[in-house]
Amino acid sequence: MTWFIIVVLIIVLIPIVLLLVKSDKPYSAVTFYDRAKEVGFTIGEANRIKAKAREVGLADPGEALWHTRELDMVIAGFTEEFRTQKVDKKRDTIAFMEKLYDFRKRLEFDNPRYKFGIHSTKLIRRNQKLKILIQGLGVHQSTLVDNNERYLVITYPMGVKVEPGFNWKGKKISVYFRRDNDAEYVFDTYVLDEVRINNIPVLQIAHSDSLFRSQKRKSIRMRANSPAYLYLLRKGDTAFERPERIPGLRCIVEDISDDGAAIRIGGKARAGMMVKVQLWINDDVIVMSGIVKGVDYDSNKNQSVLHIQAMPLSPRMRNLVRSHVYNIKERAKYEDESALLDGNIFST
Missing domain, CATH: 2.40.10.220 (predicted glycosyltransferase like domains)
Structure with a gap:
């Protein structure tokens, strides 16, 4: 009896598995047009996108409405077509392409790396350009040369002039930097020590988990x-x-x-x-x-x-x-x- 049940289950499950394996279209036509409407395209525009997606080799046109790589293929296809037909400077062509690019930007910025940024100085990469605000001494440029678990190491602020015997240790500073493809950040910290590496003066500054993120990137560079x-x-x-x-x-x-x-x-x-x-x-x-x-x-x-x-x-x-x-x-x-x-x- 047990063997009979197993055989029946196998007979029932095999067609289901085969259907799942053969199903290489994650989005149906209904899903495609629903998605197109959701992101602001008319039925006519959706039809053009679907036709171009198939023309550039996409098996599922819906991919162009969900993924930047596939959308780029469609945009490139339209660009080549309009230039070949010499209609790329016509008003309706420009309007359609602008709509595609606006959607491309929205799709790009849906990426979590643009939404959340970083929250700790431990994630700042080496060679990051910095601006250091030192009370009484103004704003000066610096560069991050090392980032370890204990502290940040930055180059001596360019152009800063201090009195003989000036002690950096414990000095409060504000640090500003612009992170590539993200946003601008500011954080407050203090100098742990002034040391020399290969006879070059550098500052060791404390880490911070209180980064203020401002002026988020509004366009792709x-x-x-x-x-x-x-x-x-x-x-x-x-x-x-x-x-x-x-x-x-x-x-x-x-x-x-x-x-x-x-x-x-x-x-x-x-x-x-x-x-x-x-x-x-x-x-x-x-x-x-x-x-x-x-x-x-x-x-x-x-x-x-x-x-x-x-x-x-x-x-x-x-x-x-x-x-x-x-x-x-x-x-x-x-x-x-x-x-x-x-x-x-x-x-x-």
Whole structure:
């Protein structure tokens, strides 16, 4: 009797197992259209996305509405199609692509790493650039050189001048840093000791589990390292996206997004300047204007990194930037990028 029951169970379970194994479509057509409606696409737009997903080789079009990699394949397919048909500059095409990119951004920022960040200084990586606020001495730049269980080791704050006999031990400081693809952080701590490593003075500072996270990343940035031209904007200039015909200040675009860029130049610069940056990625000319919100100066290299907050881009330019942010290809790296930089044009 026992054997009979076992045989019956096997006969019943085998078809069920085979159905589960063969079922390689996690989403039904109903699920696809429900998801499309949920994220803001019309039925017509959903049909276009489904057709393009199949065209680029996706067995299940629903994957493009749940995963960034598959959505990027669809966006790349549309980009190539519209450029081939020479309709990429039409108003309805731009509007449709902007809708796709807006959804792409939302899908990216659903990733937990963008939502939660870090809560302890023990998670800060080496070589992180820091700004140190020292009461009575101002704000100075530093770099994290080591992070262990007991304390952080940072370089001696650049440019700080102290009286002979000044004692760092026990000194309270505030530390600010911008974490890549995350947000800006601030925490308060104190100096444990001042020591020398290989005869170079460094500070050991205490860990903190009370990090204040602010100005969360609102857009995805692309590592660029692309040569570009930088122009000073004068009062009354309004051609914020018009390509310039003459060379400007040579610079390097370190990273770029649809709301700003980090630009490296030779020499010093100051915050508050209005500038325009012009670069070429593949065959596309990208032009962006904005205000310099912050400057990181490296005295050893005599170079500055300008953090530019862009003025609102036109839909076409915004889509152009996003097309490269989400479809980035490896570009040639310069052995000596410093050779591409001009000198103290913006020195103060």
